[in-house]
Amino acid sequence: MSNTIIKIVNLKRDFKVGSETVHALRGITFSIEEGEFVTIMGTSGSGKSTLLNILGCLDTPTSGDYFLDGISVREMGKNDRATLRNRKIGFVFQSYNLLPKTTALENVELPLLYNPSVSSRERREKAIRALEEVGLHDRINHRSNQMSGGQQQRVAIARAIVNDPVILLADEATGNLDTRTSFEILTLFQRLHDEGRTIIFVTHNPEIAQFSSRNIVLRDGHITEDKTNSSVASAKEVLATLPKENE
């Protein structure tokens, strides 16, 4: 039996807006095992961003329990959560969020700079390896403003995997990209998944669900659907059917 990476139990998150209380999450329970590729879908307001923030240890639940790799996050302070993010989580954002005017290598090195146990040589080696893994070995010293959206997102993915996280959290990671580049990025995610990484991909685009191994649908703070996808489509194959950019 594989390891449980994420276990959440009856998770609730309330926001106070003025005198009203908004229930963004109304009791969610699920577990994610090592090696799963989960898409979390929902329309805006469904609570998926709130869930992602909690999963990413950026936010804490109002009630309920959250275990990341066996560690309870609920009672953790800000600084401990920062360390947890640094060691166990890789984030990929919709808008890449690379440091401006900074080279790909420096961007990828960034998480390791906040980890004092990594030596500078190790940091450089790991960053180069991560960039090679996303296919950017020839763009190592390009600055973020000299790269296309797809390349920037690859740098962001390399940055997310450089610390060897237990979970990769993608927030609408293809949202800013055209169809072809989206499939390229999805192909990359699928490859990372094949290599054994656990991925959570949050999106509102229902098409993406077919490429993941499991799909969770949220609506109004509840899980309305949670099913395993037995016939995972290959993003690489779809990519092959798309017309080439220069045609």
Next chain:
Amino acid sequence: MNYGNLIRIALRALNNNKFRGFLTMLGIIIGVASVIAMLAIGQGSKRSIREQISEMGSNMIMIHPGQGRFGGVRQSAADMETLKIRDYESIRREVRLIDNCSPSVNASGQVIYGANNSPTTMYGINRDYLDIRKLVVEKGEMFTDHDIATSAKVCVVGTTIVKELFTNGEDPLGKTIRFDKTPFRIIGVLESKGYNSMGQDQDDLILAPYTTVQKRILAITHLQGIYASAVTEEASEPAIEEISAILRQNHNLAADEEDDFNVRSQEELSSMLSSTTELMTVLLACIAGISLLVGGIGIMNIMYVSVTERTREIGLRMSIGAKGRHILFQFLIEAVIISVTGGIIGVLLGIGASMVIKYGIGWPVYIQLYSVVLSFLVCTITGIFFGWYPAQKASNLNPIDAIRYE
């Protein structure tokens, strides 16, 4: 946490945003440099005036007869004959805070040598006068106490007299010139002092024993003035008080009677003359203060804006594991580097500008250490504070809010 890494992070951030860093620095550079240059100009002119005054003599105290009345008629001070040799002698004997003292009687007249003549003033004084007025005998020698005792007809002349009378380059030493009708033998020539701040030729003078001038030229027994020099600048005021007390006693003045003499120190003269420069220094200091203020506000703005525009960056750094204090430390290092570098460049530029003003325009310039330290500290502390303050706020941000900040 490894602070080496944080410093590396800060250096990378600065290196990747050189232009922004430069703009921030510019405010500091201009602020520091302008303050240094302006205070240097103000101080320079003040000092140049003070120097010109001290050229006239060191810690000089001047005693002149004051106004008096004879039977209700006010007399002009110059006509008063209240100062006597006895006054000079008791001042010399009793006042401890002075180191030089000389009687003074002046006569204006025409000096003649051969076919040349020139209007000038003959000062009847003693040997101490040289030290009081900072005069130096360049050639020959000063007359002696014996010359004074015998009212010898010898004199020491200024270079202007030499120029006017000895037009063919003759050696003036040993030559006899006539002042009015009295012959004087030249025994010394003074070193040239040039013009003073009021445009007077300080070399147009003849020095002779006061006894000679009193008896042979003016035919008077009183003194027109007494010059003295205080041992130090601080001693001037108490010395003046002592002198006044002695003179009042000598002149048998009752407690309710006005002084029949005037004692003035050089400080009074210099404060009178430097009031204008004082005003200018205040004005320049005001301008410098305003530029410091404007510079400070500039630093404040750009620091604040630069941290605000980097909110997303802060959010990102936090989401990948930076703690609040890492963010704070990074921004603090950036602010320190920018402020200190800017401050140093500003100091160099300020000193450079002062030098350009000094040697290029020729204004008197004096850079004071305190103006350098003050402007450097004010600007760098402003820079560091306003780098720290928004960073402090940013480090307390919720990473979710920071990363979604538009």
